[in-house]
Amino acid sequence: MDAEAKKRALRLFTYGLYVMTAANGDEVAAGTINWVSQASFTPPLIMVGVKADSHLHQLVEQSGLFALNILGQDQKAMAQDFFKPSKREGMLLNGHPFTFGQASHAPVFPECPATVEAKLLHAVKAGDHTVFVAEVVEAEVRQPEAKPLEMWDTGWFYGG
Template identity: 25%
Template sequence: MNSIVRNLQVDRDVAPAEFRGAMRSLAGGVSVITVGRGKDITGMTVTSVSSLSVEPPTLIVSVNRQSSSWPLLQRYGAFGVNILTADQLDIAERFSGKDGLKGAARFAGAQWVTRATGVPLLVGGLAAIDCEVEEVIERHSHAIVIGRVRDVITAVPRTALTYWDGQYVAIDQNEDALKLAEVSLPSPRGLREI
């Protein structure tokens, strides 16, 4: 493994509120990370999922080490990434913990299946990705979890649920693609389309 570790000298500390405000400018797809097996399950709503590699299929998720999901992720070494549709806002809210539900209670009201690793995967989302933990990198309050994809369930594309500027936003591929085309910058002159 190649890694670079540096001791950074910072002129000033950035306040958490300042950083949080800047990060609200970054729109993110909303997913529910599920962990555990059987009745020993829980999960959390995140916007921190990113693909790492296609060959082999791997992805990255950032997990707060104080979350209820962290011990189960460590114990079972597997997790599910459930990419939500705009119609699944209630699931995003339930797994965010705002209503006080914990553990298996968060899974009520939706259909779940298991695949290779045994973690619950949501039926009817945009996609559900079954992952085995390949590596964990602990930094500060969070851990970067690298997951090797073991199975994928996809659905017919629908309106996606995203989070931007402190609120949930629906993105519809057909409608929003037309809106973006209307306001897009023209192609630079001299470039040939292929």
């Protein structure tokens, strides 16, 4: 395989950007991720690729629950804030106000246009990231007109 062709082809995949969160009691973790897809209509499943050595991965494994906060087109700065390790100060996470999700107890950001909460069903450990397959158990839309932040428009790449 031509490594350059592999990189260029994979970088043409289309992605959104999400702040994924998880909690175990008062301990919280968050990270901006893009490896996300739907995976089934019934039940409503999603799959996410999460770095195996991350704090987020640890808390998803411990709690069996997580939330995906969907970033809007104008939230590139918020995406950047969650490339860094999570730091909680009261009810702020990396400077952003959050609440605990009803279904997942994972941090939910009211400033994001929508959030889904999910219950872990399978963890496929196949490489340096784990594919978590989870059922959507709660969803909230705060800004129905918002457009999602798209990876291609940011100029960023992850993998490829």
